[in-house]
Amino acid sequence: MLFKSAAALLTFAGLVAAQGAAPAAELKHGFANVSSLNGDYLAYFTFDKVEGGMNITLTGLKGLTINAAVNKTAGYEYHVHVTPMGPKYGCMATGGHLDPFNVGPAPCNPKNLTSCQTGDLSGKHGNIVPTEDGTFPAIQYIDTQLSFTEPANGPMVGRSVVIHNNGTRIACGDLIVEGYTVPGTNGTNGTNGTTDGTKPAAEGTGKSSAAKLVGSAALTGVVALFMMAL
Numbered sequence: 607m608l609f610k611s612a613a614a615l616l617t618f619a620g621l622v623a624a625q626g627a628a629p630a631a632e633l634k635h636g637f638a639n640v641s642s643l644n645g646d647y648l649a650y651f652t653f654d655k656v657e658g659g660m661n662i663t664l665t666g667l668k669g670l671t672i673n674a675a676v677n678k679t680a681g682y683e684y685h686v687h688v689t690p691m692g693p694k695y696g697c698m699a700t701g702g703h704l705d706p707f708n709v710g711p712a713p714c715n716p717k718n719l720t721s722c723q724t725g726d727l728s729g730k731h732g733n734i735v736p737t738e739d740g741t742f743p744a745i746q747y748i749d750t751q752l753s754f755t756e757p758a759n760g761p762m763v764g765r766s767v768v769i770h771n772n773g774t775r776i777a778c779g780d781l782i783v784e785g786y787t788v789p790g791t792n793g794t795n796g797t798n799g800t801t802d803g804t805k806p807a808a809e810g811t812g813k814s815s816a817a818k819l820v821g822s823a824a825l826t827g828v829v830a831l832f833m834m835a836l
């Protein structure tokens with residue numbers, strides 16, 4: 607009798623654990639439609655999970671001309687920033703660079719990824735440098751550090767992408783990952799750069815607040831499952 611109920615309990619616990627551990631749909635695709643307040647600057651990013659990392663493309667560039675660049679040799683920098691913009695606050699609300707390994711703002715050496723903040727895409731793969739005639743080479747590469755699920759304290763869900771001109775944030779957009787809802791947004795997808803993105807800002811190092819929220823949301827889910835089961 608005792609054994610029976612213990613076995614039943616174990617089976618039950620296993621079932622609950624299996625349900626609790628069952629992941630939502632696998633996160634495979636994301637995008638960020640990046641723009642400035644007035645739409646003068648546009649860029650479309652896609653992020654696809656592939657073998658060995660994240661396949662990133664950058665297309666549809668508009669307005670990021672060589673003449674508009676403060677440093678015409680350097681062009682434009684861009685990064686994954688820690689937080690989404692939210693409905694009102696624009697590029698200034700995006701925090702610093704995604705940096706789960708606490709690398710800090712020292713220059714990134716692309717030949718030594720340990721020296722690079724995970725979100726420092728232009729540091730690792732090169733800036734956006736327009737050609738003299740105002741066109742852009744299509745940008746596509748595989749980043750080996752970015753992941754929708756790793757590391758646990760700083761995956762790239764619930765983030766944003768920001769383009770800078772000599773440091774100044776000029777355009778941004780929330781990073782929307784299909785199958786993932788940013789905690790606290792009640793199922794909405796956030797916004798693109800529809801608010802002021804023109805003010806300069808110091809770059810900080812970004813640690814994940816979203817990851818904590820994800821963690822507590824997952825915990826809430828497990829607790830809810832237990833409560834439902836009991």
Ligand SMILES: *[C@@H]1O[C@H](CO)[C@@H](O)[C@H](O)[C@H]1NC(C)=O
Nearest residue numbers: 639640641648797798799800
């Ligand atoms: C930004 O969002 C607005 C409102 O949702 C939409 O009309 C516009 O097309 C978006 N812009 C880009 C560049 O995605």
Ligand SMILES: *[C@@H]1O[C@H](CO)[C@@H](O)[C@H](O)[C@H]1NC(C)=O
Nearest residue numbers: 637638639650666782795798
């Ligand atoms: C993002 O941009 C793509 C490419 O222009 C467009 O097809 C899509 O509707 C946009 N999505 C949102 C949410 O603005």
Ligand SMILES: *[C@@H]1O[C@H](CO)[C@@H](O)[C@H](O)[C@H]1NC(C)=O
Nearest residue numbers: 654656657661662663746748
């Ligand atoms: C990455 O994306 C590009 C552009 O869509 C595509 O041509 C390429 O095959 C992709 N690479 C992998 C490994 O899926």
Ligand SMILES: *[C@@H]1O[C@H](CO)[C@@H](O)[C@H](O)[C@H]1NC(C)=O
Nearest residue numbers: 676677678679680681733772
């Ligand atoms: C402009 O960018 C180039 C290439 O990144 C750099 O070597 C140079 O120091 C920059 N110029 C200024 C004035 O910051």
Ligand SMILES: *[C@@H]1O[C@H](CO)[C@@H](O)[C@H](O)[C@H]1NC(C)=O
Nearest residue numbers: 709712715718719720721722
């Ligand atoms: C790579 O960068 C890290 C962090 O800046 C540094 O500690 C390490 O010495 C570098 N490795 C090489 C081979 O340069």
Ligand SMILES: *[C@@H]1O[C@H](CO)[C@@H](O)[C@H](O)[C@H]1NC(C)=O
Nearest residue numbers: 675676677771772773774806
């Ligand atoms: C460009 O950035 C450099 C380095 O941060 C800064 O010293 C310089 O004043 C900036 N130039 C302009 C025109 O803002």
Ligand SMILES: *[C@@H]1O[C@H](CO)[C@@H](O)[C@H](O)[C@H]1NC(C)=O
Nearest residue numbers: 787789790791792793794795
């Ligand atoms: C969340 O969305 C649901 C369904 O659209 C709505 O009924 C509810 O009021 C929303 N809650 C908040 C806090 O916005």
Ligand SMILES: *[C@@H]1O[C@H](CO)[C@@H](O)[C@H](O)[C@H]1NC(C)=O
Nearest residue numbers: 782783784785792793794795
């Ligand atoms: C969020 O964006 C994704 C990708 O475009 C879309 O599939 C999903 O329906 C959107 N969800 C909401 C609540 O707008």
Ligand SMILES: [Cu+2]
Nearest residue numbers: 684685768770
């Ligand atoms: Cu940035």
